[in-house]
Amino acid sequence: MGLQLAISMKVQKLQVYGDSMLIILQTQGEWRTKDSKLIPYHEFLEELAFEFEEISFEYLPRTQNQFADALATLASMLQVTNGLDIKPLRIDVITRPAYCMLIEEEFDGEPWYHDIKNYLMKGEFPEGSQAGDKKYIAKMATKFFVSGQTLYKRSFDSILL
Numbered sequence: 001m002g003l004q005l006a007i008s009m010k011v012q013k014l015q016v017y018g019d020s021m022l023i024i025l026q027t028q029g030e031w032r033t034k035d036s037k038l039i040p041y042h043e044f045l046e047e048l049a050f051e052f053e054e055i056s057f058e059y060l061p062r063t064q065n066q067f068a069d070a071l072a073t074l075a076s077m078l079q080v081t082n083g084l085d086i087k088p089l090r091i092d093v094i095t096r097p098a099y100c101m102l103i104e105e106e107f108d109g110e111p112w113y114h115d116i117k118n119y120l121m122k123g124e125f126p127e128g129s130q131a132g133d134k135k136y137i138a139k140m141a142t143k144f145f146v147s148g149q150t151l152y153k154r155s156f157d158s159i160l161l
Contacts, residue, residue: 003048012053017060017068024059113144113151120146 006014018024025031026042033042049055071089080086115126119141125134145152
């Protein structure tokens, strides 16, 4: 469908990226198409490829293809009617981290789970904690369990970790 759209738009040079190594290598001629069900599709693909002045097929692992998958999902949700002018989606990629503010906290000598464990064992919140902090600690505590002096984390299926 994408190649047919490119042909209808009179694209002459095209780079095709795919996350199926089987399809890409068959298209590049490095592997033969053996499955009789796939042969008609492969032949149709070759016919479409002749419509371009230059076309290349490159393999892109799925881990590097997440952005394209997200765009395809967005495109499948969009209903386009004839005559509707759609503006291109502009996406800027920032190559450096964006930090608004870096907060450096001093280590108080207690492990990260100290407040949760203290709340579960004694029902007490840290001194000077605000209402939002108390609510957060109480919510986090529902995911943990204390047996003796050991704090366990409950998994989604109630297995203690």
